[in-house]
Amino acid sequence: MHAIVPSDKCFHPLTKGLWLADQSSALHRRCVTDSNSAMYRSLRSVQRLNSNLLALQRSVASKNHSPAIGAIITASRMASSESYRVERDTFGELKVPSDKYYGAQTVRSTMNFKIGGVTERMPIQVIKAFGILKRAAAEVNKDYGLDPKIADAIIQAADEVTAGKLDDHFPLVVWQTGSGTQTNMNVNEVISNRAIEILGGKLGSKDPVHPNDHVNKSQSSNDTFPTAMHIAAAREVHDVLLPGLQTLHDALAAKAVEFKDIIKIGRTHTQDAVPLSLGQEFGGYVQQVKYSMERVKAAMPRVYELAAGGTAVGTGLNTRIGFAEKVAEKVSALTGLPFVTAPNKFEALAAHDALVELSGALNTVACSMMKIANDVRFLGSGPLRPGRAHPARERAGQQHHAREGEPNTM
Template identity: 60%
Template structure:
């Protein structure tokens, strides 16, 4: 969030150990608070369900009015006014007229009626009538025609989730993966110590390590895309219990067609409307997929902060951007704050998924009455993950640097390079060399030559860290690139 966005007035210049910062002139906070505002624009609008769901309700009420007009169920003049009012709702022009909180009736009836009343009164105003008169537009008879809260609210939630995934989440994850790909390409030639069980292992390239982060996120994102397809199926037309009472058979499909035309997403009336009212498994599936994606983000964030730990007494192989001072008492300290923010987001997503998973089991007979809290949890997770990905990309990944000297130092000390000797002298002899080097504090090369099991020329030929990262690739130079034409070689050391 920019200073101008935070406050429309003037600014003053404050200074901290990292330089000058512009702070809103009428605010008591200072430079470090301002840096935090700029570097952690994550989930600032914590009540995210409101705008997203209100947008969904506006789009739905517009589409319903168009469908009812086509079916001859609304006068054209009334339909046109309802469409105009619902458009204003969808665009956010009437957000101040939607004051309700998440915790209401579990069907979302109050929010549906809030939308009906706002649209009706605004349509009355457009037509020159008196607010509150219900003439010539009635909130139930006209705006809610052919609908029930039991089918409209789940429909609006599905619309809002699908739009948030398409417009917010996927672009943010795509941008993060693209930034990781670029960083893997940039640092693809850096050979470093691999680590398993938090212990030294055989070498990898930094490009392979970073490329794995991007690969994990892309696989998880595909799960989110697949789950997201389920919320394109809409409950509209089911009315109160799924039978479609008081709704023409053509109404639901027509509404879905208008929503698809309005959004560019492939909305459709669900095949089984009873299921859409009694269960919200589409939301459960999206939440579960978001949890998997969040797990990949936890892995990424933790790997980055471990590799950047130190900088002098930790692993210290990566250098992270110095975004803000890290301590109020220790001068010059810089912390992995983007990783910390990301991992806190992940814990919140896991908590939201627990809520959604449990709420999804609470369908009784023809209706699940936990829809609002499920919507809130899913939409908050989408927003938080998207914001965190965007922030992590801008304020961490783009500025990541390799400490090549530290990496080379660690690689030189890596006793697991001995793995390259095992095919030539046997596992037991190789293990003895590694253990002797560890006991003596000598290098692996010194211990190998001292053992008499390996000659100098053989050692130098066999123990080649760069070659160990691409055991049988016919194009070894390609193995440090994300677009290696022989990626399967990385998984086949023999």
């Protein structure tokens, strides 16, 4: 196809060329549009054909299947109807998937808080921290007279939660009440039903292990959720963050020694200034990472203080004397971290300053990592040459630290 120049058009040769190019582009767009429209119509036709074929197939199957096929269909429908058990909460009956350990309150929460999705579920680290807390509480309650058979079943179920064996039974998202009541009850129900199963009972019966009376004994959502947050944060800092920072520190320190005799130009305002060694430059990064670790460690003593034992409002109502101290000791023994009971439960329940302080330290760490990544990227600048390695990891690191340190990293 060709674009024809109208006879009444008198163009400069250059203008004529531009006009022809524009006409060709317009023609191409029309062709693409027509082609897309045709493809869309064809796709719709195929979809309608598939729908009609499926309807026809169902019609034939419903009229002509043998008694054996009918029995299979009936059995399948029965199995489907039996895949739920019926439980009750204060608002009425609810269907709970028969293969799940959670109960009516968890299902009710999924109905009340239809927000987010799988990516916004309660972090599994918090769930595992709850497992540690529930085990510790069961051990202390056993010392105070809880039936050893019930306590031991709770301990076994809680250990499975901590080990990640029951992760599929925690469907709730972070969007719920500020006290974390729904997640606390989700954990109570899962541990209760798993303990019932261990003891040979029926799921959903709340017998012989009750989610409130036994698993949540001497506890409230108001003190358990802050406690679980502190346990989860402390474990992540010690198991993930500090080892990672130490690895980075050691790697940079090794490079500082390796590069000590390499002289480079120093820059101020990105302009050439006076010389220094590359090892000295990396020595600055080493010190930044060292300070990062020290800042995080300095925030941890307040994170080690646990709210458990404060119950609903911080008074410790419905707990035995010494419960809070004993639970903190048990959690410390289970995690290997120096947890203690919070000296003031009212502050521990009503404020989260310890986590805000830790968050501030983490923000500073993110800013330090951003600065180091920027410098390493700048070291990789210059003319393109064969075999050059682009600083892609540094850029990815910057994006990650920008997210972690928001809004103060940039």
